[in-house]
Amino acid sequence: MASEKLNQLELDIAKFLLEKLEHLEMTPERVSEIAQYVLKSLPNDLTDDKIDKIIPSLDDKFLELAEIVHQHLKERDEMNSNDIAGEAALMIKQGKIDEANELMKNYFIQKL
Secondary structure (H helix, E strand, C coil): CCCCHHHHHHHHHHHHHHHHHHHHCCCCHHHHHHHHHHHHHHHCCCCHHHHHHHHHHHHHHHHHHHHHHHHHHHHHHHHHHHHHHHHHHHHCCCHHHHHHHHHHHHHHHHHC
C-alpha cells in the first residue's frame, strides 16, 4: 500500500500536470511522458525514506517538475527542523545541554 507521502507527491504532480495541460502550457505528449516517468520512478512499495531520496532527482530529466520537487524538499526540511528542535528542547528539559548542543550542531553542519 502506498504511503501518505507518496500519495501526496503523486497528487501534487497530477494537479500540476493537469493545470499545465488545461492552460495549454504543455503538450499532451509531454504530460504523458512526465506522467509515465513519475509512475515508473515512484512504485507503490516505496518507503518514505526512499521517496525522500528520489524526490531530488525527479526534476533531473524533466525540469518542469522543479517546482514540485522544491515544494516537497522545503516541506521535508521544515519537518526535519521541527523534529530536531523538539528533540533538542526535550534534551534541554532533561538537563542534557551538551547532547542538545551536539544535536543542533550536527543538524546545521548537515544542512551546509
